Amino acid sequence: MIDFAELRRGMVDGQVRTNNVTDPRIVAAMLEIPRERFVPPALKSLAYIDDDLVLRPGARPRYLIEPMILARLVQVADVQEHEHVLDVGTGTGYSAAVLARLAQQVVAVEEEADLAATATATLAGLGVANVAVMQGPLTAGWPKEAPYDLILVNGSVDEVPAALFAQLKEGGRLVAVVGHGGAGRACVFTKVAGSISDRVAFNAAVPSLPGFKAAPRFTF
Incomplete structure (x- = not known):
């Protein structure tokens, strides 16, 4: 029988703590949340490896990003x-579960109906009461509950849509990995006086999030 609690400790000690994640709230959340509940049954034994896991294969694959990268974001x-x-x-809801330990309220938007249903059921089964899972296009965010203090994007993007920046409060932050593979940069965008400033926090290679390709631009 797999000792998931031991695997969880190994993940935190070997991946999270050793990669400059020093916030004790994040460490505690990742020690307590059963990540194996958020992956497909066939992958439960791999739930705590230092890699991205496929949640939904196909032409528009979806991933649970590796623990260390999520923790740093x-x-x-x-x-x-x-x-x-x-x-x-949010995929199957793991990132929402982590955020729920830190924030007052989380709105988790998911485009794929099967993933949204899994996230809703898993979070409810774990008694996470301050997350609302909504189904809709990821690039549109969820304007009905805006504005937000923070927006977290789970995957790499070519660019962040203006629709997401519009849902930030004044002084709010948006965190996303911009660029792909070795060119990926974890960026923190902040809304100040209606304008968006940004800074690069660290380099990160994470799977792409479908729908966030840059619009074609005309060049001379």
Whole structure:
């Protein structure tokens, strides 16, 4: 029988703590949340490896991004306990479960009906009461519950749509990996006086999130 609690400790000690994740709230959340509940049955034994896991194969594959990268993204997001958070591309809901330990309320948007249903059921089964899973296009966010203190994008993108920036509060942050493979950069965007500033937090290679390709641009 697999000792998932031991695997969880190994993940935190070997992947999270050793990669500059120092926020004790994030460490505690990842020690307690059963990541194996958020992966397909055939992959449960791999739930704690240092790699991205396929949640949904096909032409538009979806992934659960590796633990260390998620932990670092959440850390640079600097989530506060009073904040209203949008989790874009939540997949089966693991990222929402982590954010729920840190924020007051999380809106988790998922485009694929099967993933949204799994996220809803899994979070409910774990008693996570401060997450609402919504189904809709990822690039549109969830404007009905805007504005948000923080938006987290689960996957790499060519560019962040203006629709997501529009859903930030003044002073709000958006965290996303912009670029792919070795060119990926984890960026923190901040809305200040209606304008968006950004900084690169660290290099990151994570799977692409479908739908976020840059629009073609005319060049001379």
